[in-house]
Amino acid sequence: MASRFDVVIIGAGPAGIACAGVLAGSSLSVLLVEKNTVIGPKICAGGLTRVAVDFGIPEEQARTFPSQTVHLDEQPPLKIVLNHPLKTVSRTALARHHLQEIEKAANVEVATGTKVAGLTENSIATDRGDFSFRVLVAADGSQSVVRRHVGLPSKFGIGLYYEAPQSSDEVLFQFRPGIIRSGYLWVFPHRDCTNVGIGFNPDTLTAGLAKVILQQYMKEKGFATNGARLKGGTISHLYRGHRFGNIFLAGDAAGLASKASGEGIPFALVSGREIGRLILDPAYPMPEFRRMLVLKRRQEGYWRFFESMPRLQKVLLTSYFTLMKRPWMQAYMGY
Numbered sequence: 001m002a003s004r005f006d007v008v009i010i011g012a013g014p015a016g017i018a019c020a021g022v023l024a025g026s027s028l029s030v031l032l033v034e035k036n037t038v039i040g041p042k043i044c045a046g047g048l049t050r051v052a053v054d055f056g057i058p059e060e061q062a063r064t065f066p067s068q069t070v071h072l073d074e075q076p077p078l079k080i081v082l083n084h085p086l087k088t089v090s091r092t093a094l095a096r097h098h099l100q101e102i103e104k105a106a107n108v109e110v111a112t113g114t115k116v117a118g119l120t121e122n123s124i125a126t127d128r129g130d131f132s133f134r135v136l137v138a139a140d141g142s143q144s145v146v147r148r149h150v151g152l153p154s155k156f157g158i159g160l161y162y163e164a165p166q167s168s169d170e171v172l173f174q175f176r177p178g179i180i181r182s183g184y185l186w187v188f189p190h191r192d193c194t195n196v197g198i199g200f201n202p203d204t205l206t207a208g209l210a211k212v213i214l215q216q217y218m219k220e221k222g223f224a225t226n227g228a229r230l231k232g233g234t235i236s237h238l239y240r241g242h243r244f245g246n247i248f249l250a251g252d253a254a255g256l257a258s259k260a261s262g263e264g265i266p267f268a269l270v271s272g273r274e275i276g277r278l279i280l281d282p283a284y285p286m287p288e289f290r291r292m293l294v295l296k297r298r299q300e301g302y303w304r305f306f307e308s309m310p311r312l313q314k315v316l317l318t319s320y321f322t323l324m325k326r327p328w329m330q331a332y333m334g335y
């Protein structure tokens, strides 16, 4: 393998793959570095909304839900018919689908099982040697080494879940603001299991309590935890810019996930693709990236208001999800 590349991309998650996809077939030499030997597996509930679905998904391995049901404490459930169905798919199947074009491209090398330990101005140090670059794209997720190198602070949400072996047929969200604060429980049915989880702000709920709440919820819903392993991960949502000299940050490394929903795949895909386009054309104005930032800020603006009004949270959630039944409100929020 060569040791000098025009572009080095760290991380073959949605952001890194989307970036490599744009650069595939160009005149640039590209190295996509991934620490895992298999590309795809990631702690994630695998729920895909409109923008992510538009990037293409393996339909035969996905499930499609035209509606979702929201429970708020013990109030009657709110069924929301979606403008664009929510899909669930395993991250491995999604990555395999997105990688198809890249694998055909002669100018992109994919180095799996290669972990980046550090970097200088124009090279990365990995356990398989050093590689130099003109441009570096950091798509290395919420615990990005490059983000730390750049010196940016980070803020995280946390998600915990079990993959229950039972199948189910309804996407559910459960809000209990008195206990979970701004977090929520979810049920995402997949083809071979049901992903049942809790997403929360660690400043207002401990992981230990979140685990107990999740286990109780699973019992209520009749999902067995026996045998299933608790999985968890961080969701990076503090965006402080995406360009630092010849270094670009994409996806979770840039803090682009939504603090409000914990959703990060659409933001990772859009940012990776837009950064790829900017590398090819330095005058590219990144319109999709700008639109995505507007949506992230809109979602988080509502959530900040919600978090700052503990006494009104129930009323605010009820009004929010009542409005979300309207197609225009879903479109306004990016769904």
Ligand SMILES: Cc1cc2nc3c(=O)[nH]c(=O)nc-3n(C[C@H](O)[C@H](O)[C@H](O)COP(=O)(O)OP(=O)(O)OC[C@H]3O[C@@H](n4cnc5c(N)ncnc54)[C@H](O)[C@@H]3O)c2cc1C
Residues within 6 Å of the ligand: 010, 011, 012, 013, 014, 015, 016, 033, 034, 035, 036, 040, 042, 043, 044, 045, 046, 047, 048, 114, 115, 116, 117, 139, 140, 141, 142, 144, 145, 158, 159, 160, 161, 197, 231, 232, 233, 234, 235, 250, 251, 252, 253, 257, 262, 263, 264, 265, 266, 268
């Ligand atoms: C519990 C949980 C549930 C979630 N559910 C959803 C959901 O349903 N829908 C949704 O849209 N989002 C969800 N998210 C968020 C979503 O998973 C992320 O926002 C998304 O994966 C970010 O994509 P990315 O490409 O930026 O980073 P990642 O997907 O994290 O990819 C980063 C890649 O970089 C590699 N890497 C990291 N460090 C190095 C290194 N040093 N050297 C080489 N390679 C490295 C990793 O192995 C990985 O392959 C969830 C997150 C969590 C924690």
